[in-house]
Amino acid sequence: MTVALQVAVLTVSDTRxxxxxxxxxxxxDALVDAGHTVSDRQLVIDDIYQLRATVSQWIAxxxxxxxxVTGGTGFSGRDSTPEALSPLFDKSIDGFGEVFRALSxxxxxxxxxxxxxxxxxxxxxxxxxxxxxxGACRTAWEGVLKDQLDSTHQPCNFVGVLxxx
Numbered sequence: 001m002t003v004a005l006q007v008a009v010l011t012v013s014d015t016r017x018x019x020x021x022x023x024x025x026x027x028x029d030a031l032v033d034a035g036h037t038v039s040d041r042q043l044v045i046d047d048i049y050q051l052r053a054t055v056s057q058w059i060a061x062x063x064x065x066x067x068x069v070t071g072g073t074g075f076s077g078r079d080s081t082p083e084a085l086s087p088l089f090d091k092s093i094d095g096f097g098e099v100f101r102a103l104s105x106x107x108x109x110x111x112x113x114x115x116x117x118x119x120x121x122x123x124x125x126x127x128x129x130x131x132x133x134x135g136a137c138r139t140a141w142e143g144v145l146k147d148q149l150d151s152t153h154q155p156c157n158f159v160g161v162l163x164x165x
Contacts, residue, residue: 002034002035002150002151002152003151003159003163004035004036004037005036005037005065005066005149005159005162006036006037006039006063006064006065006066007031007036007037007038007039007064007065007066007067007068007149008038008039008040008041008042008058008064008066008067008068009024009027009028009031009038009040009041009042009067009068009069009070010024010041010042010043010044010051010054010055010067010068010069010070011023011024011041011042011043011044011069011070011071011132012044012045012046012051012069012070012071012072012081012132013043013045013046013071013072013132014045014046014077014078016043016071017043018043021043022134023070023071023132023133023134023136023137024041024043024070026134026137026138026141027068027070027137027141028041030141030145030146031068031149034146034149034150036066036149039063039064040058040064042054046071046072046077046078046079046080046081047078047080048080048083048084049084051069051072051080051081051084051085052084052085052087052088055067055069055084055085055088055122055127056088058125059088059122059123059124059125059127060123062124064125065124065125065126065162066125066126066127066128066149066158066162067125067126067127067128068128068130068145069081069085069127069128069129069130070129070130070131070132070136070137071131071132072084072129072132073115073116073117073118073129073130073131073132074114074115074116074131074132075114075116079116081116081118081129082116082118082129085118085120085127085129086118086120088120088122088127089120089121089122089127090120090121090122090123091120091121092118092119092120093118093119093120093121093126093128096117096118096119096128096144097115097116097117097118097119099143099144100115100117100130100136100139100140100143100144101113101115101117103139103143103144104136104139107135107139115131115136117129117130117131117136117140121161124162125162126158126161126162128140128144128145151163
């Protein structure tokens with residue numbers, strides 16, 4: 001049986017509204033479809049301190065096990081998700097960004113080099129940060145997150161890490 005995780009979803013955008021946030025909606029729907037609970041969902045402007053404050057609240061909450069962040073991982077404008085969140089990590093999960101970019105290469109070619117997708121563990125919470133496009137969220141979900149948040153996925157998954165198995 002699959003273990004249901006408590007997940008918070010954060011969209012980082014200076015232009016989207018809750019009504020136009022297709023990436024956050026995709027992630028929330030995918031989580032529910034997989035049997036997880038969306039404990040909180042927020043939209044924050046691309047500001048290092050607001051991002052850090054929101055995610056810090058979630059990682060301090062023992063009920064939140066996973067944080068999915070969409071947006072702010074590129075090189076344009078005010079993209080600052082890596083700068084905001086990587087200082088919070090106790091451990092980096094380098095493989096997430098590596099696998100995401102490998103999958104993305106087949107979809108968008110060399111433009112994937114501009115993705116700064118990243119992940120880490122902070123206070124027992126796993127945090128995955130991906131680009132803001134709905135396509136990128138779908139790539140991350142289908143290529144990595146769906147399996148890594150599934151307690152039945154072998155040989156390993158993050159549920160075992162989160163639940164101490």
